[in-house]
Amino acid sequence: MDLKTKRWLVLIASVLINLCIGSGYAWSVFAKPMVAHLSSVTGVAVTAAAATLAFTISNLFGPVTMIIGGSVQDKFGPRWVIFVGAFIFGGGVFLTGFTTSTTWLYLSYGTLMGLGMGLIYSCTIANTVKFFPDKRGLVAGLATAGYGTGSIVVPPLANSMISSMGIMATFRTLGIAYFIIIALGSFFVMTAPPGYKPEGWTPPAPSAGSAVSGVDKTWKQMLSDPIFYVLLLMIMIGAFSGLMIISQASAIAQETTKVTAAVAAVAVSMIALANTGGRLFWGWVSDVIGRYNALTIMYIISAVSVFALTATPSYSLFVVEAMLIALCFGGIMGIFPALTADMFGPKNNGVNYGIMFSGFAIAAYLGPMTAASVRASSGGYVTAFIVAAVISIVGILLTQVVRSKSKKMQEATAKA
Known part of the structure; x- marks a missing residue:
């Protein structure tokens, strides 16, 4: 074999x-x-x-x-x-x-x-x-x-x-x-050979959409690159809305749509399915249209969906909106291991992505905490949803910044 x-x-x-x-x-x-x-x-x-x-x-x-x-x-x-x-x-x-x-x-x-x-x-x-x-x-x-x-x-x-x-x-x-x-x-996991390329496959030319740098960086070199900090913010922003909804889904459904805990549990299961499906779907999409194009679409969908939760009149609409947010959250989690390898090379991706994943850990605290704090102080979640929508818009802007920076780096590399 x-x-x-x-x-x-x-x-x-x-x-x-x-x-x-x-x-x-x-x-x-x-x-x-x-x-x-x-x-x-x-x-x-x-x-x-x-x-x-x-x-x-x-x-x-x-x-x-x-x-x-x-x-x-x-x-x-x-x-x-x-x-x-x-x-x-x-x-x-x-x-x-x-x-x-x-x-x-x-x-x-x-x-x-x-x-x-x-x-x-x-x-x-x-x-x-x-x-x-x-x-x-x-x-x-x-x-x-x-x-x-x-x-x-x-x-x-x-x-x-x-x-x-x-x-x-x-x-x-x-x-x-x-x-x-x-x-x-x-025992079925073997080490990938350095710089492995499957037989018959030729790497495509780098593009602004794919942002493949072709350079292997150590974690120290990655931390000295300003793009790392923008990407760290991007994964944190991408996880913020998703973790806010996932952590509070049952409570939000019961409060905003007046359903029972048993009915809300169905929404929790649907959200979990969307989260998992998003990792597959957006991973495939990002290979086709490029990481940054996929990320831009996800941030837009997330921003619109989480803002729509501020005025959700029915349980079915809540489920749709929450699933869209979870779909994009799953996509962020699915894309960023590949994006980290694209930007900083696959050789040291183990430690590099581990550091990048700290953005998720920050969001795991801030997202649920924001929802819980707003609920405790105002009696509802509307302000938390607005905050999440604004943060997603910031994600759209940051994606364009990294896309532009990546394009300039590739042009400079081509000239060299």
Whole structure:
């Protein structure tokens, strides 16, 4: 089997591995049973906020190990980094099945699972993108879609397991299953050869739409490039609206359209599907029309949709608008691994994208916090929606700035 064929096995293995670690976003299924368990074993009423802090901790640790994992796998290859990550992630989930206090929960589900999640994700994304210079956007979308699919596939499975065997046994079972799947999957992940190009494929000439620089930069060189900071703002802006809606979808639906929690849960599922689908769709689109053209369209759709939420008269319209926002959010997450490789080269994309991903971490705090703060102070979400719309418009402008800068860089390179 030649490398051009083997790379698809690497992609399939990476998608399955990402599906496992993406289950970290299924916290909402575990939240209520975990609160009940902790309140029972401690004899003290544990709040939902106290338990949910574990989810926040895992998201804070993720970007840290993405940078570390990216650096290690750029030097030694991704296989063993993923294998070690299987122990940490699977172990974190397994140990959560022995929780007797919030401290234990923060260390197992929060710290260990978050560390393993970032370690694995940095390898599956960066290495896979290196194997597909001819389809970077589509493949980055597929790999990140696996991550998003975890939040769709795991909830019904976990909910059924919790009903039949209880919350603690569910965590122990899932932990073992995740370890086995990730560990086995790691042996199908091989290191992409430096500068790999599939046989018969000729790189297209760089264009302003694609923004392929053709230059490999280290993380230090990337940080010294002003374009990096613009791109960091762009990923943060792209994630802001999506995370605001995803984190508050049920509450927003119930408040603005007066539906029940059960009906709002349907909207949450539809939004999750749009998030996953957006990673595939926009990844493919960006390969066809260029990254910056795709980003411009996404920011426009996001700005219009989130502003439309300020006057949403019906539940069905809310679902459509929220799905459009999630579709674009997923697209941002799917495109940026490829865009980072385009701009700063694929060689060091593991650590480079890990640093770029910190923009997502910032948005993960600011987006939900803005919605919650506005709701607490004004009694509604309208101002938060307006803020998100304005921020998306800024994203449109920043995209044109980077497009122009990229075009000038390419012209200078051509002359040289």
